[in-house]
Amino acid sequence: MEANCLRRVILLLLIGWTFCAEETEFYSSTDHMMELxxxxxxxxxxxRDFIAAQKQCIDRFNSVVxxxxxxxxxxxxxxxxxxxxPFTAYKLVRRLRLEWNMVEQVTKTCSSYIEDxxxxxSLxxxxxxxxKDMDGVALGLVRLQEIYRQLQIITVDVSGQVNVTPLDPDESFRVAMVALQNNKFQYALLWLQETFRQLEDGIPALVTRREVLTYLGPLAFQMGNLPLALELTQQLQELDPSCMQTMVHLAYYRTLRESIRCGSQTQTPSLPSDAPVDILTLIKPASETSYESLCRGEGIKMTPRRxxxxxxxxxxxxxxxxxxxxxxxxxxxxxxxxxIRYHDLVSEREIETIKHLSRSKLDRAKMSDHVTGERFSxxxxxxxxxxLADEDNPVISRLTxxxxxxxxxxxEAxxxxxxxxxxxxxxxxxxxDYKLNNDTDYTTRGGRIATILIYMSDVEVGGSTVFPDIGAALRPYKGSAVLWYNLLQNGEEDARTLHAACPVFVGNKWVANKWVRAHGQEFRRRCSLSQMD
Structure with a gap:
């Protein structure tokens, strides 16, 4: 048993050493999530080994007793x-010496199991x-719902079967709180309603109906549904009649309702209507851009003629x-x-080699501050x-x-x-892609004249590369690569190359980017004198 414990310690140590010594972030990499x-x-x-060892200790204690x-x-x-x-005395002394000495040894052994x-x-x-990981995953769920207009998150099992993955009340409540902290009010309301529904169905949870209603009423009012806000606040008062804040909210909602009904002069266009408002249907936010629409496959501007x-x-x-x-x-x-897309540019074996080389080096991808140039998540x-450099492995140099x-x-550049x-x-x-903030290599190597984006995995749902200004959407196909030029032939930046990576809904997305700099391309992609090229 001691050997098993030692092996378990070594195994866990090895697992821990696969991550860097600093605080590890998991949610930003599906591959690292798999290691969890x-x-x-x-x-x-x-x-299980610890419980088995403790059972052995208890059995030995019982036998001694x-x-x-x-x-x-x-x-x-x-x-x-x-x-x-004299016989009784001898037996007593021997019993106390041997039996209770064994108790001491068993206790020490059990203590060592506990320490292990x-x-x-601890390790x-x-x-x-x-x-941060827990909230990052929760915010990822909300982001998927927001962009793909889905009320439920789906998963795909190993057989390819699509399933709906339910969350229990405590999990739903946590997602609601993360949505609320990030000003995703409608999604916070929807997750709170799901939490409340499960609690009403008797599903056990740590979160209480009172906690949920504390947030539900004000959110319903904020979303414009005064009758629902009034109903929920009344339920909250029944649960906690002494809560002063609930009484204030309830009095305000009732006054507002009467003001609306009577057509009082205090009514303003910003006041919510007394009529029920459908807040269960996902609304399109006013700030939504063509990026979100393209991720859903909407607004693609490629015509049959083109x-x-x-x-x-x-x-x-x-x-x-x-x-x-x-x-x-x-x-x-x-x-x-x-x-342009190049199909079968990278083989399955090459993809696995590239993944293997990069796994130990994966770190959170960061943004650059426009003013200071500082990198941040x-x-x-x-x-x-x-x-990965060409010198890291022949596969990289051959791909280049x-x-x-x-x-x-x-x-070369x-x-x-x-x-x-x-x-x-x-x-x-x-x-x-064409220029980084505070790019120290810009003067010596120029801007990024071209991007070569290699897809190293298929993605079941989501994960497309979209170009909002031109209405293009490219699906990830494993082994293929797409090429576009970030600069026009006259050297000016091509604003049409604004692009984005859509959220991964279902699947594990791996890509590789090769950014080609402008210097050295003068005779390979000749300049144009036209302002339009």
């Missing part, structure tokens, strides 16, 4: 007469998800010797600006990324050469390969 399943399984097994009770019999009335028997288990828990607890002009061909990179006998399948995804970009052969661009794994509801909101 391994940690949970190891913790469960460790706890039974043996001592059987040997000593009933407590004698005449102690002097009883102990004066506490050491395991692993430093690598367990934090409050699509007929797009071409597919086998490309040799304009006669590159390395591609003459092994051409690449090329598809025009968009015409203006030109967006933001919910506008939920992913982890790693940088392949991209150079296809595009005809010089890769290109950046290293950036690998990214998106997290729960992982996204990257609309942005440009």
């Amino acid at each position: 399943l391994v940690i949970e399984r190891s913790l469960i097994q460790s706890l 039974e043996a001592c009770e059987n040997a000593s019999g009933d407590f004698p009335e005449d102690l002097e007469k009883h102990i004066s028997n 288990f506490l050491t395991n828990v 692993v607890s430093q690598r367990l998800p934090s409050e 699509q007929r002009t797009l071409q597919c061909r086998y490309s040799t990179g304009r006669g590159n010797p390395r591609l003459i006998y092994a051409p690449i399948k090329e598809e025009q995804e968009w015409d203006h600006p030109l967006i 933001a919910e506008t970009r939920v992913a982890k990324s790693a940088w 050469q392949r991209m150079a052969d296809l595009t005809g661009l010089d890769m 290109a950046e290293m390969l950036q690998v990214a794994n998106y997290g729960i509801g992982g996204q990257y909101e609309p942005h440009f």
Whole structure:
């Protein structure tokens, strides 16, 4: 048993060492979330081993107690007469010496089991998800609902079956609070109503009806449903008649209702109507852009007439010797600006190698401050990324050469390969690639003339790359890559290349980016004198 405990400690140590010494963030990488399943399984097994060891200790304690009770019999009335028997005295001394010495040994052994288990828990607890992870996943759920207009979150099991994943009242309440903290009021209301419904159905939970109603009434009023706010506040007063805040809210709602009914002069256009308002139907926010619509497959501007002009061909990179006998399948995804997809650019084995190389380097992808240039994490970009150089592995250098052969661009000034794994509801909101804030390499290497985006996984639902200004949406296809130019041929920035990565609804999204710099491309992508090119 001691050997098993030692092995368990070593296993958990190894798992803990796979993460960096700093506080680990899990929710921004689906791959790291998968590792949590391994940690949970190891913790469960460790706890089972601990329980089994404790049961053995208890069994040994019970056997000692039974043996001592059987040997000593009933407590004698005449102690002097009883102990004066030399055989009785010998048995008593021997019993106290041996049996209770064994109790001491068993106690020490059991204590060592407890110490081992506490050491395991202490080590692993430093690598367990934090409050930030829990709230990050909750905000990811709300983001998915907001963009894909879904009231329920779905999952896909190993057989491909689509299932609805319910949350218990405590989980739903936590999601509601995160939505409320992030000013997602309608979603906070919907999750609170789901929590309240489950509590009404008798589902056990730590959260109470009173806690839920404390938030529900004011939110219903804020969403414009005065009758519902009044009803919910009345229920809250029945649960807690002494609450002063509830009495104030209730009096205000009643006064407001009477004011609306009587047509009082105090009524203003901003006051809610006395008629019930449908707050269960997801409304389209006024601030919604074409980015969100494109993520849902709405607003795509490719017409059948334009699509007929797009071409597919086998490309040799304009006669590159390395591609003459092994051409690449090329598809025009968009015409203006030109967006090209190369199918089967990366093999399954190469993809796995790239993933393996990047896993130990994955770190939270960050944004740059427009003024100071400081790097910071933001919910506008939920992913982890790693940088791989050509020298890291022959697969990387071969892929770089392949991209150079296809595009005809010089890769000497290109950046290293950036690998990214998106997290729960992982996204990257609309942005440009052509220039970074406070880019120290801009003067020596120029801006990012081209982007080559490699898809290293299929995504069941969501995860598209969309271009809001032109109405384009590109689906991730494993092994393919898309190319577009961020700069016009006259050197000016192409505003049409504003793009975004849609949140991943179902699936695990892996991509790799190769950004090609402008310097060195003068004779490979010739300049244009036209202001339009």
